[in-house]
Amino acid sequence: MSGCAGLFPQTASLRDGLPEGLPQQVELKSVPFFPQDEYQCGPAALATTLAATGVKVTPTQLVPQVYLPERKGSLQVEMLAAARRHGRVSYLLAPRFEDLLREVAAGNPVIVLQDQAPLGSWHYAVAVGYDYDEGDLILRSGETERQVLSFPAHEFMWRRSGYWAMVAMPPDRIPATAEEGRWLSAIAALERAGGAAAARVAYNSFLKRWPDNTGAAIGLANTHHAAGDLAAAEGVLREAARRSPGSVIVLNNLAQTLSDQGRHEEALPFIDRAKAAGGPYAAAVEETRQSILKRMKK
Amino acid sequence: MKKLLCRMLVLLMIWTPYQVAQAGMIGTDQVVQTASADRSAVLNFVSRADVADQLSAMGLDPATAKDRVAAMTDEEVRYIAGKINAMPAGADAAGILLLLIIVAVIWWAWKR
Numbered sequence: 001m002s003g004c005a006g007l008f009p010q011t012a013s014l015r016d017g018l019p020e021g022l023p024q025q026v027e028l029k030s031v032p033f034f035p036q037d038e039y040q041c042g043p044a045a046l047a048t049t050l051a052a053t054g055v056k057v058t059p060t061q062l063v064p065q066v067y068l069p070e071r072k073g074s075l076q077v078e079m080l081a082a083a084r085r086h087g088r089v090s091y092l093l094a095p096r097f098e099d100l101l102r103e104v105a106a107g108n109p110v111i112v113l114q115d116q117a118p119l120g121s122w123h124y125a126v127a128v129g130y131d132y133d134e135g136d137l138i139l140r141s142g143e144t145e146r147q148v149l150s151f152p153a154h155e156f157m158w159r160r161s162g163y164w165a166m167v168a169m170p171p172d173r174i175p176a177t178a179e180e181g182r183w184l185s186a187i188a189a190l191e192r193a194g195g196a197a198a199a200r201v202a203y204n205s206f207l208k209r210w211p212d213n214t215g216a217a218i219g220l221a222n223t224h225h226a227a228g229d230l231a232a233a234e235g236v237l238r239e240a241a242r243r244s245p246g247s248v249i250v251l252n253n254l255a256q257t258l259s260d261q262g263r264h265e266e267a268l269p270f271i272d273r274a275k276a277a278g279g280p281y282a283a284a285v286e287e288t289r290q291s292i293l294k295r296m297k298k
Numbered sequence: 299m300k301k302l303l304c305r306m307l308v309l310l311m312i313w314t315p316y317q318v319a320q321a322g323m324i325g326t327d328q329v330v331q332t333a334s335a336d337r338s339a340v341l342n343f344v345s346r347a348d349v350a351d352q353l354s355a356m357g358l359d360p361a362t363a364k365d366r367v368a369a370m371t372d373e374e375v376r377y378i379a380g381k382i383n384a385m386p387a388g389a390d391a392a393g394i395l396l397l398l399i400i401v402a403v404i405w406w407a408w409k410r
């Protein structure tokens with residue numbers, strides 16, 4: 001027994017007991033199914049999770065976004081990146097079987113990367129349910145709408161990808177297993193990829209859960225600023241400056257936002273405080289300061 | 299010389315859409331990134347161009363490759379730069395028959 005448990009260590013520890021708060025069985029029956037064409041499990045798996053959150057998309061439409069012809073497959077990084085193009089926040093799960101179950105139990109289909117070598121090769125499937133008593137995971141996989149895999153069989157194939165798993169979340173929701181810092185990075189990635197409007201929604205949800213997070217406030221203000229809502233950006237940054245008076249980025253961005261509204265005199269004390277603090281953003285701060293001074297001379 | 303010119307043009311083309319932060323505002327990615335904040339931005343643009351080149355070489359047209367790189371974070375770009383050939387690319391449908399055998403063989407591990 002113990003020798004075999006080494007092949008699927010997480011299954012072995014799951015068998016010791018159902019982790020707290022998890023139901024015995026779950027199945028997300030409403031998650032759609034797109035049978036994959038040859039080699040195209042990446043587009044199929046991604047379409048499955050996106051469509052489950054209300055994005056109208058088919059695997060065919062995703063082929064130019066994730067499929068790599070020469071590799072006849074899809075890279076993990078591109079799976080994460082492509083979901084952002086549809087206004088979803090891509091989140092890489094911690095490499096834990098328990099976290100996979102927690103996300104499914106919370107209603108979030110999970111894309112997993114399995115290694116089917118020596119049978120075939122790398123394969124994306126979507127976990128949509130489990131039955132703990134039976135020890136079964138339920139997946140949409142390849143051409144199979146409802147594949148039932150025993151926990152150890154799944155772990156056997158899954159562990160070789162380093163237990164790679166992702167969810168693609170609508171911006172107003174937070175994954176059940178989200179870690180504060182990594183979830184913030186995931187939202188910032190969406191913002192950077194051109195999803196500022198969706199990111200704004202996500203930052204708002206984030207701040208409801210973690211109101212003291214200065215990084216999320218900066219992100220929220222940046223999305224307001226990008227949308228031209230300078231008053232909203234100012235409000236968020238003032239609150240952030242009150243909570244963390246030492247944040248150079250908050251001071252810089254607040255000064256910039258005030259100056260952008262023509263209130264250069266008001267902006268100056270903030271940018272001077274940012275300058276006095278020094279640190280890694282000194283060059284950017286100095287640039288902001290100079291541009292404010294230049295505007296004042298006009 | 300011509301090659302250099304081409305390279306510069308590609309870089310310029312790549313550069314433009316990545317200038318997402320508004321003038322004067324420090325971007326959110328500066329807050330969350332783990333690498334040092336004052337790392338040269340130019341380096342990032344170059345690795346984005348590199349990755350776009352590599353994706354093109356894998357059968358994508360340059361505009362598609364550029365769009366795909368645009369959806370990645372700096373970290374993701376650095377992570378896959380130069381390694382695209384060696385990374386797992388999820389592809390195959392399950393070899394169902396063999397899979398079933400494996401499932402049967404290790405079934406007992408759960409059931410005993």
